[in-house]
Amino acid sequence: MIGEFEVIAKYFAPLAAGAPGAGGLTNDGACFTTGAGLGTVVTADAMVAGVHFLPDDPPETLGRKLLRVNLSDLAAMGARPRGYLLVVAFPAGVAEAWISAFAQGLARDQAEFGVDLLGGDTVSTPGPMTLSLTAFGEAAPDRLLSRSGAADGDEVFVSGTIGDGMLGLKALRGELVHSSEADRDALANRYRLPSPRLALGLALGERGLATAALDVSDGLAADMGHICEASGLAASLDAPTVPLSAAGARALDAHGGLGPRILTGGDDYELLFTVTPERIAEVESLARELDLPLTRIGRMSAGRGVRALDGEGKEIPLPSKGWAHF
């Protein structure tokens, strides 16, 4: 058994060693400065055991996923990450080995993404483990990306590949019975370790290239709907153009009924963004620059709501995800 102060000193303070403003986590708060003229961009996400992660998820990737989904939100705003706060509620009897592996995962991603832990809170809970992270970034306020700037006629782009998050979760649940072990592993890895598209978000913001943007977390159609709602427009999605990974495409082929789920599955953490038609060539050039596929998958139009179209232009009914009620 290990106590709150010991956890902070032994596992969390080392994660703050690179940030002078964190004061070794011994103060009531932390301080950091942004570049001249830049604003502070903030975002927070929570994960509850049994709701947002699998109870036997490896602790090393869990911490990294929590950090990455928040960095993905910064990417969607066009912000450069600066640091983060971590709030953990541990159930009674949490194993020290679990905490150690969790912190090791965070250390690894801190090095990869150039951020430090700045503080937070460590408490106990009689309920399930609950993890929450607040990420800080910086960006020029007039270059921030938002969901509300899309215009009628704008083209819709998405980065990377779609569906791997949903398929990875199915792989971990043992539901991809017809896939190879290598494909199941590749997909599970994408579910556990999404890639925040930070360089893309920064470029879209700095070049003023995206009229609207967000990261795909609720599902492609639902997130497209968020842009439509915020921008007061409708969108059509050309389903056959939605980019798939090789493992994802094989899994869909092998499990016939999963195709429509590509449009509603979540957890991809790719950027979905809109671009005025005159600037498509710049998007193509950016894709080469970043070595990241940026695929045109639809178009904005007057109206409301999202329509998904098949190869013959016929509407694909979108299964309702329903509402998450408390």
Add this chain to the structure above:
Amino acid sequence: MIGEFEVIAKYFAPLAAGAPGAGGLTNDGACFTTGAGLGTVVTADAMVAGVHFLPDDPPETLGRKLLRVNLSDLAAMGARPRGYLLVVAFPAGVAEAWISAFAQGLARDQAEFGVDLLGGDTVSTPGPMTLSLTAFGEAAPDRLLSRSGAADGDEVFVSGTIGDGMLGLKALRGELVHSSEADRDALANRYRLPSPRLALGLALGERGLATAALDVSDGLAADMGHICEASGLAASLDAPTVPLSAAGARALDAHGGLGPRILTGGDDYELLFTVTPERIAEVESLARELDLPLTRIGRMSAGRGVRALDGEGKEIPLPSKGWAHF
């Protein structure tokens, strides 16, 4: 039953209406700018039902307490509050009336303290309600208060009165049987609605008056110990000089065994700070300026640990609070 998106639109988005950078809570994050040359100060605190608050605590004061304990951390850093993120995990079947009252309380304190909601996350949990808040402030980086700057010979001051938080919790638990109803109400109110000492923290920082500071949340002796540890020093506390409220003094008189608990009870959210002896007159002048008692209760010295002394200079054994284990 009410869903996540509905809660955000109906109850939380109005709390963000005053912050242009919050985008009505429709984006992936929010943005704010600090004054020229100022750093961003960040802090987070979590509260779990059954651990950090009473299950039947009124929702209106609960939101305000969560905000105030975080503002108290900003005060302890010498920072001016700018905004906050709210992360809530609601159990199944949380009443809409509860959420409404919770948000109303936050609205009230937003007006009082001049801050806006900037974003956050709303999730469901199979466990107890879990609330967490990240507060943002601004301060000149070279004027920040910390726990580590106290020097041998510095005088120890505390703001306001001590013990009301601990006595207020006892009042709510029905343990102050010999107190009047008015005293019980006054103490319970202090427990439910601490007063973050923001003006004091700002003045201590801007005037470079405190060599070390923190807010009293773990208990007077424990928090004094934090300054000692961070500053590499010992401290003595003159127990009879610890300032009490009228209701607190009467409750202690009426319940003989509670006296020593004044040194270990938490939840006061007063500022504890150290000052070099030459500047005591400035502290006295600041107390008049702010109309807030600032009482000298001890002194820093070489060594380690905290000693509490009675009226005859004899050491009072400090009951160990023990370690909070997971």
